[in-house]
Amino acid sequence: MSSTKRFVEQRIVKRREQEARDQELRRRLMENNIYAGYGKSELNVEKKRRALSEANERRELYMDYSFVKTEQDKTKRVQIAQFEDQLADELAKRKAEQMRHDMDRRRICDGSEELRVLKERLHMAKVNKERAQQLLEIEVRKEKDRITGHLLAEHMENERLEQQELEHKLDIEKKRQRERVKVINQQQIAMKEAQREEAMQEYIKEMEGHMERNQVEELVAKIADEDANEAKARAEKQMESRVMLQQFMVEQKANQEKLEAEEKAENERIEQFARDKREREERLEQERQEKEKEKLRILNAMLGQMEAKNKAAEELELLRNDLHLEELEAESRRREEMQMRKKLEDKEEMKNAYLVQMRAKEEKMLHAREEEGRMREELLKKFAEDDRLEQLNEQKRRMKVEQHRREAERLVELRREMYELARAQEREEQDALRKDEDKRRLIIEDERRRLLREHGQELKKFLPKHTLESMEDVVCFVVTTSYFSVKPRRHDLRNARILPEHFSVKHNWQNKALPTMRCSTTRKQVCPAFRASSENSTCPRARLKTSLAESARPLGILFA
Template sequence: MASTHSKQLKEWLRQREVEELNLRRSMEEREIERADIDKRATERRLFRRLHLERREAETEEAILRAKEAQSLRLAQYEQEEKLAQELEKLQREELKQAKLRQKLRETSIELKDLEAKLRAAYVTKELAAQLAEKEAAKMEEKIREQTAHELQRSLWQQDEELERQRDLEEFQRKLRYRTELQEQMIEAEKQRQEAFKEFLREKKMVDDIVRQIQEEDMREMEQKMINMQKTQEEIEEFRKAREAWKQKERMEMEEENRRLVEYVQMQDMAQQQRMELMRQKEEEKAKVMEKIATALHVEQMKRKEREEIIQELLEEEARLAAEKKEQEEIEKQLRHRIEMRQQQKEYQRQRMEQLKREAAKESEERQRLLAKFAEDDRIEQLTAERRRLKVIEHRRAVERELEERRARRAEEMRKLIRLAELEKEEEKARLRLIEEERLRMLKEHATQLLGYLPRGVLREDDLPHLGSDFVEKYRQDQENT
């Protein structure tokens, strides 16, 4: 018990020493860490002071740069503002021109027709490109097919070679197998023959034993007969019967042996015939499979070609239907516009004729108005002087009325004439703008569509506006066609 207590006390003292040692080590580490923290704090204060000094210098420099940049930005802003105003003015003008061109395109039958023809030219070019691409694709497909055929042929040849090699190996294997089988069969035949010989030997032994037994029996019978004092003739007859029986037994044995040999030969021939029949069936099956594969490939190529032709026909029908619909719409708008213009002209013509008729009937109108005024005032009931004054007053009123009507007719006539002149001027301006837009559209698209533009799109007087390069290419294209 005292020894245990002493051990526990020693252990406790040892642990206290370890704890004190750890505590001193921890305090030393804390002192080192505190010194390091003070050092880093001093360095940070120094770095902060240097950083503040550098920031003040950078701030002053930045203020100077900002003032210079502000002056530069102000000048640049004024310049950009001026450029922006000019650009906005140009953009407004361009937008105005673009809207005008767009309106002309939407309302002008000529530009719609030109746009439709240009689209048709693009479609023709695209179709030509597609046809060329299809032709190239067909050619490439043919080359690929030819390459594939050659590769297939090569693979077939390789397959045939491999097949021949396999067949040769199979033939050699079968030949070896057959040789081995024949050797086995020969060996088996030898064994069978040996067994047969052994069988024959055993049979001979058995037969000999049987014969011996029979001979012994015969001898015994002979001896018995002798003992029984049979005659010599009976003995001789017995011997002949015994010899005949022996001959018959030998013939039966030979016939049995012959049948055994024939049966073995027939089994060999049947086995050979079965093997030959299997080989012929395998060859016929391989030929049939090759013919089926070739026929399937040819049928697949024909079906693919038919599908491509049908697709091309459907695309062409859709394109022609769209062109026909668009042409009918253009013709409808053109007829409507012509009818509206004719109606307007007819109205103006009828109105001018009506004004002319009214001017021609002015004297009749004067008399009618005088009669009307006289009726209204009952002039026949007045005295002669008052009647004369009234007639003068009536004539002056009629003249004023007629003058006002003449003035209205003249004003309306001038308006109609001015309207017709304005319509002519507007039509001329519209035609001029349409012509400018037509030339602009041709300049934009004609070079790309050279060789695909429909007849009538280009006029001879358009060529100088399209550039010398286009004219040269156009002349060459015309010479080639």
């Protein structure tokens, strides 16, 4: 501010100097006009002097501007640095406040008995979920084993049927082979018979042609010897035919016997081969059956051992889980009993403390009144002794007594004000403690809702009893679970009237104390009149109850 003022004053001074110079210049111009004839040298000198003066003025103005600009930049940098320092201090203050708030919140959450119980119950719900998953895995494993055994038996039955079908096909093929061999043998026999007949016919034809030629020759050459030669030729022909026929019959019989022997040997070989093959197949089948029986025996033994081991492991796991759950439930019941007993003891202690405090307050007030009267009398006596009232006359004595009374009243009032101030400080301390308790209660409720929102979806079917202790927990839990699930239909809510096993209602809609209601797994029909009235009701409380009931349907919860 001072630099700007100085700059303005300098400008004003310079402007005045400039005006004075202008006046002087005008005067000099007039003189120059008068003395124009004095020569041009003086005019040039004046121009140079004026140019030099203007240059000096411009230099001074630039120096002043640079100085003011530097001072303004310095002031701006100082202001920016101060603003940055204030901003950094404010951010550090907010960060420290947030850290302090987080530390207080963590300390309150770590020291809260309710949150510890809720975490234990959520842990119990996780244990229940893991146990349900283990039971489901056991059932799935049993089902897989059953399906595997069924598939194994089906595979073995299919192999047996395929083996029987293969044996049946082999028997059919053997029969067909025998039929083909028999047909081939019959065809060969028929073909040989046909060849024999054909050879016989050709032989007969040749013999007949030969006889005709001999007769012609004999008729031409020896007509005389025809009768003798004819008889002789006929006898020879008959003998030769008989010999050839006998030879043919012997050969045919030998061939027939040979064919029969070959066929018999072939049949014997086929029968022996079939018999050997049957024996081999029977032996292989017997060995295969023995192997299958041994495999089945080993498989049954292994399955029995595995089933026994699995059953023993499952029983041990179930016993372990049951024991763990019983221990958790016993511990939970013990803690609940201790908590209820502690609440009753705290309530009784608070009641006794309240009675003791009231008695102490009455005694204190009585003692204060007595002390006030005694102090008033002592002050009056002291003032009387100080002023020696008995030595004064009546009027002065009355005036002194009145003055003493006013002074005593002033002191008593001053002490009363001090007492009221102390009481006000006590009330402020109590209000601060109450606010701290409300803050602690709010932090604990927020942490409860956070835990319920975090674990509500995955553990909603496995929560133990009395996990949801208030209507706020129910609303938070229902809203959390209904966000991830399908909204139920209204008519599905009309056929059930149950409370969850893990919920106990402790307050009604008007925040009045109610006895704890345990779960009821029985389903009852809702009264139609009540149902119609609840559906058609325009009461906000009834609408809220209906909306909560609709959202709580996936949890198995229905509010009466």
